[in-house]
């Protein structure tokens with residue numbers, strides 16, 4: 001198995017982002033559906049549910065923003081990881097050349113390489129750290145959504161007989177999407193941490 | 200490790216070759232790098248692939264001063280010719296690399312920026328090294344569509360890139376010793392790599408007129424004396440652009 005590095009994280013993030021976008025989309029549809037249904041009801045008991053629907057929509061927006069930010073970070077990580085790999089290759093060849101050549105012939109190259117190497121390593125570490133922070137924020141979003149889905153369940157319970165079943169279904173589905181996002185976040189955080197430690 | 204051998208020396212003017220790497224891994228084709236020096240300036244022909252940079256640099260550093268290398272000549276765009284460019288520029292960012300105009304936006308994928316590459320027009324041109332003029336001789340389609348050889352009128356040496364190349368083991372002699380035996384190692388390569396009979400015949404006329412005393416390929420042994428014309432005659436008669444049929 002290949003070792004965990006920035007590119008492994010990028011690939012995993014991109015795959016997860018596809019899933020999460022789908023969850024975000026489904027939640028948005030569900031939130032709209034719930035809004036329409038609750039708007040048809042004049043009952044004041046549904047005001048809380050309308051608020052939850054609004055929050056579901058907002059959550060879907062937040063998830064979208066979070067995903068965009070992760071996507072941007074992925075792009076930067078690919079660039080950095082490629083630079084890092086090129087640098088490692090050049091450094092290996094330059095060190096080999098220095099080893100074979102008379103002492104001092106490549107000293108200035110090795111010194112310049114070390115400076116560039118150190119800068120690149122720092123940037124790469126900072127990017128991996130940012131990825132972890134963003135993924136933790138994503139996990140928090142998942143947790144928040146789970147709490148929100150519980151509130152929606154309670155609000156649904158207060159609805160009239162006719163709407164209770166449908167609205168409970170909306171809340172349950174929201175909860176499932178929230179759980180999926182939380183699971184993805186929890187899976188990715190350790191992967192990014194391993195990559196950071198390996199860096 | 201590769202060795203550096205002097206081919207020609209007259210006053211401040213010299214040709215050296217870096218050749219034959221017994222430590223080279225089998226999956227990399229062996230290459231010859233030539234150093235043409237005049238005064239304090241040195242031109243390096245087809246500096247090689249990045250994986251062979253350590254061996255090439257070490258051999259040059261041992262027998263010459265690599266800081267004198269201010270010019271590279273890239274006969275064409277192949278990776279075995281010029282993929283070490285980024286490493287040479289790390290060593291000396293002021294190095295200029297002369298190559299066909301055709302490849303000036305392709306070779307930077309190996310390294311360098313808009314100031315690194317100096318385009319050679321299709322008809323060829325002079326390339327100055329320490330006040331001495333070398334001549335970039337057109338050799339298009341042999342095998343690359345933008346391809347140049349380098350002629351030194353004083354030394355009578357023609358650097359011919361992939362033309363004249365032979366696939367030989369590292370212990371093979373530096374100069375061709377038995378032409379008819381040697382050319383067997385070159386035949387398959389030339390039939391397949393050289394795609395245009397017209398370009399080949401055109402080059403043969405041009406090369407013959409230069410009357411070189413030495414013909415220096417990027418791979419394999421160097422031709423000298425009568426073997427130079429022997430090679431040109433052989434090449435002229437060779438059917439090129441041939442795809443070997445699979446054996447059943």
Ligand SMILES: [Fe+2]
Pocket residue numbers: 275277342361
């Ligand atoms: Fe080539």
Ligand SMILES: [Fe+2]
Pocket residue numbers: 277279280360361417418
């Ligand atoms: Fe070649």
